[in-house]
Amino acid sequence: MKISAFNRNKVQVTMAPSEAARLLEGLEALHEELGQVGEDLIALLRRKGITPPAKSGRGRTEYNGPEQ
Secondary structure (H helix, E strand, C coil): CEEEECCCCCEEEECCHHHHHHHHHHHHHCHHHHHHHHHHHHHHHHHCCCCCCCCCCCCCCCCCCCCC
8 A cells, every 4th residue: 555645635445455445344344333434434435446355265274283
């Protein structure tokens, strides 16, 4: 993510689409707690064509070592 200040009131945020997708996912998960600011950010990302990452359908896996 790169943040560039234009002046005291405006900034530009540049990030990879995958990073923006993860940000959107987090914002949507917390939208009730974030209030209007969260809703505005979600709407902005969606207008830019960002969608949350696709769910893989695979759960967490852990290696338990060789069977004994």
